[in-house]
Amino acid sequence: MKPYGYSLKSVTPIFRIFDVEKAIAFYTGYLSFQVDWQHQFEENFPIYMQVSLNGCILHFSEHHGDCSPGAAIRVEIVGIEALYEELSTKQYKYAKPAIEVTPWNTKEMQVTDPFGNKINFYENM
Template sequence: MSDDPIAISPPVPILRIFSVEKALEFYVGYLGFAVAWEHRFEPGMPLYMQVERGAAVLHLSEHHGDGTPGTACFVPIRGIEAFHAELAAKDYPFARPGIEDAPWGSRTLTVGDPFGNHLRFDEAR
């Protein structure tokens, strides 16, 4: 146990989205995340929400200045073969990711969201 009085938690990436419907279709319908909460300052304002699956937490934001399209997120995973099979079984016409052997010795499955962001699911060997 450390004597450091400061406890830093894992960071939560903020990914920019431009359509709530497309974000829900991809993150909830395709990847299997669940919406933990949503926030708007008032009706008609941009949405900010948190999605979760297991220990993975992502913030999705319609707010200008929150994230940049093209962001890459490294997501450690256990059970990459089962995850791949789960995705392959879904009728999602915009992605058919495969598993690749990474040069650093792990296996990765990279999938791009509808907004240009990339999630790199990585299973260490």
């Protein structure tokens, strides 16, 4: 392996959002993330923000050119059944995810946010 003099680290996806309150309600209320920070150049400008849960960090942007709505990401998880149980108890009326066992030996559960962005939680078997 050729030494490059640098090392890549984690990826932070950016999801396009259209309503900060809906994003916060979904990601903090339903998925249990926490809001780390929000940035807005001035009042009545789009918001850029970060949420996190354990080691998973997501960025959200209301800025038109930052990203397209309807993106999809995969998040590796340990304990997918526990996440499923937690989400099932919340009775969120816009999402009823289920765990699927895939032919490539993972357990997967997809959740779609209010803006069409998809998070596919997966656990290797």
